Amino acid sequence: MNHGFVHTLILPLLMVAAITAASSVGAANEKEPDNPLAIPFEKYVLANGLEVILHEDSNLPLVAVNVWYHVGAVNEVKGKSGFAHLFEHIMFQGSGHVPDDGHIGLLEQIGASDLNGSTGFDRTNYFQTVPANHLETALWLESDRMGYLLDTLTQEKLDRQREVVMNERRQTTENQPYGLAEESLWQRIFPKEHPYFGMIIGSMDDLTAASLDDVRHFFSTWYSPANATLTIAGDIEVAKTKALIEKYFGQLTGQTPPSTAKLPRVEIPESFTMRYDEPIAPLAKVQVSWITPRLFAPGDAEADILANILTTGKSSLLHRKLVRELELVQQVSAYQMSMAQLSIFTIEAVIREGESPERVLSEIDNVLASIRTHGVDATLVSRAVNRFETGFFRDLEQVGHVADQLQSYNHFAGTPDYIRQDLERYTSVTAQDVATFATTYLNNEHRAVLIAVPKGAVTPAEGGDQ
Secondary structure, three states: OEOOOEEEEOOOOOOOOOOOOOEEEEEEEOOOOOOOOOOOEEEEEEOOOOEEEEEEOOOOOEEEEEEEEOOOHHHOOOOOOOHHHHHHHHOOOOEOOEOOOOHHHHHHHOOOEEEEEEEEOOOEEEEEEEEHHHHHHHHHHHHHHHHHHHHHOOHHHHHHHHHHHHHHHHHHHHOOOOHHHHHHHHHHHOOOOOHHHHOOOOOHHHHHHOOHHHHHHHHHHHOOHHHEEEEEEEOOOHHHHHHHHHHHHOOOOOOOOOOOOOOOOOOOOOOEEEEEEEOOOOOOEEEEEEEEOOOOOOOHHHHHHHHHHHHOOOOOHHHHHHHHHOOOEEEEEEEEEEOOOOEEEEEEEEEOOOOOHHHHHHHHHHHHHHHHHHOOOHHHHHHHHHHHHHHHHHHOOOHHHHHHHHHHHHHHOOOOOOHHHHHHHHHOOOHHHHHHHHHHHOOOOOOEEEEEEEOOOOOOOOOOEO
16 A cells, blocks of 8 residues: 655654644544444644644553645646655754754654654655653644744755755665666656656756745745644643644644646556666666556555555565566566555566566566456455555554554545545455456556666667657
8 A cells, every 4th residue: 555655854853932722623533342443533623724633542651743734746836846845854954943953853852753754746744753741842843843934944954955855866866776767757657747747856957946935935835724734643631732732833824725736637548668778777677557546546455455466475476477486587566656636556577687678578468467367366365455454453553653544534535534444445355356457457558668778788688669
């Protein structure tokens, strides 16, 4: 289950001063005795538009504080890619009442863990888990950067974080094996005018051209209480927590963000094969991608189940065929990248030296053709479903994950109360459903193929167009 492609900032975090409040009560649910997967919560909205979701769990003296801003790469305009991810870095550099580079250190001093930020195409989030008695510090820090970040955003800070992001791009894309090849394939799938074309991390040209006014405008447009959701999960007293939220977030202001337009439909009208001279990796790679249903839409869970059947474990279909029996590849993986308005299903294989990429692609095709024609063993589907079900229960043991799950459901499904429906998407998948998904979406007529070959290497079979 891949709920969207994300770039994550791995850093530490902080604490601070006051503000004030006003709220309106929304929805609440209660855990049903026969449904251990229900997550009890209360959701309400402050007068300034900030959504709040509270989940009380006193099993451990910990509290997760999790903020989602409903902005991502999808909200960027042509020529200004990478801004949401850039702010993922800038948000840790200090704000109106927090010293420069002090945010992380202040959180570390109070024993914070699981503290980070990440950026997707559809959202940006910031999170930390703190000892329950330090909840106020975490709230102060989050509110200060929400309300007062621009007070201290200087050209020097922008230049410093721009260079950090550009270096990250070098490490994760330009100097990463297959990084530029994968980006090239992605940008063949999406037209230049589409927000997904620019990738989450952005382009070097756009990052270089970003002015202080540009980034300040982006923050003012999207990073306001009316475009954010605060989720607090863990050992809390609800009434006291509400009072703290009022104190620190209630008087923050900001404009209501523009509505996110529905993205233009993207298709692969006819299949293409792109060859790429790989400058870094010593081995060739084959990658095949298809456009598939969006997150939570019919077909999305079937994609996850099929990916699991294909490449999870040594007995999975593609691993058994390509790695163990034919010994054609070093590794093979399949995954569904689920996003708000569409998804991408991908199979990728790193090829053993001396083997033919075209043969590997042919063997992948044979496995998929067999699934389309003969289906899959119901036992394999049941095994994959059990893996997902086990994962659901395991993740509920971590308060930080619970907070993020409530956020994800609230953002993508429109309600935090979606875990039962989410699990049922998987437990109801049948072998016929998996075969139908493969037939409908993973066909040879509408796919994108990448064959990345080390520069100067001669493979047993050449071909394709670039």
